Amino acid sequence: xxxxxxxxxxxxxxxxxxxxxxxxxxxxxxxxxxxxxxxxxxxxxxxxxxxxxxxxxxxxxxxxxxxxxxxxxxxxxxxxxxxxxxxxxxxxxxxxxxxxxxxxxxxxxxxxxx
Amino acid sequence: xxxxxxxxxxxxxxxxxxxxxxxxxxxxxxxxxxxxxxxxxxxxxxxxxxxxxxxxxxxxxxxxxxxxxxxxxxxxxxxxxxxxxxxxxxxxxxxxxxxxxxxxxxxxxxxxxx
Numbered sequence: 210x211x212x213x214x215x216x217x218x219x220x221x222x223x224x225x226x227x228x229x230x231x232x233x234x235x236x237x238x239x240x241x242x243x244x245x246x247x248x249x250x251x252x253x254x255x256x257x258x259x260x261x262x263x264x265x266x267x268x269x270x271x272x273x274x275x276x277x278x279x280x281x282x283x284x285x286x287x288x289x290x291x292x293x294x295x296x297x298x299x300x301x302x303x304x305x306x307x308x309x310x311x312x313x314x315x316x317x318x319x320x321x322x323x
Numbered sequence: 324x325x326x327x328x329x330x331x332x333x334x335x336x337x338x339x340x341x342x343x344x345x346x347x348x349x350x351x352x353x354x355x356x357x358x359x360x361x362x363x364x365x366x367x368x369x370x371x372x373x374x375x376x377x378x379x380x381x382x383x384x385x386x387x388x389x390x391x392x393x394x395x396x397x398x399x400x401x402x403x404x405x406x407x408x409x410x411x412x413x414x415x416x417x418x419x420x421x422x423x424x425x426x427x428x429x430x431x432x433x434x435x436x437x
Contacts, residue, residue: 252416252427312370
């Protein structure tokens with residue numbers, strides 16, 4: 210069974226540009242989460258989808274970040290326009306259902322904003 | 324609010340030594356879940372263990388063992404007879420309800436030298 214996949218693995222952009230990150234969860238997993246780790250600090254929660262609905266988006270830093278999960282499958286996270294402080298590693302995780310709870314993570318996308 | 328503290332930023336040991344990674348958590352809930360994840364140099368977060376707050380039994384899996392003590396709000400992780408392949412960043416995490424966001428500690432960088 211394939212794990213959580215993320216694309217791209219690395220992205221280098223200039224301040225003010227737009228970047229879109231993609232996450233493909235484990236097949237059959239209803240729950241999808243986005244997290245990020247900035248400057249070697251702790252990994253912080255961004256938002257949680259249950260199927261195509263946003264269950265909790267309280268961790269989204271501001272309105273420059275837009276997450277979607279069309280059809281309840283893959284998800285995209287768009288940053289527009291990117292700022293220097295957005296640099297970090299963006300992780301995606303998925304879990305089968307809320308009762309089983311364990312979140313399985315992808316390899317992350319390293320975003321560098323110059 | 325929930326919080327996870329991993330006071331050890333970096334630990335360096337020589338192969339075959341035992342090493343304990345500390346994790347202290349704060350939560351107001353009586354039901355919660357604790358996790359450990361491993362991040363090897365390749366970058367992905369690998370799930371190691373999940374425990375719920377009602378199960379204080381210590382767990383052993385090969386060279387890995389976990390000591391959960393509610394009295395001290397700690398969930399420590401011990402690697403016995405460490406190996407070079409154990410070198411990674413280890414994260415402790417907490418969720419207050421099943422399926423909800425994870426709150427991570429800042430991680431402990433473990434280096435096992437030959």
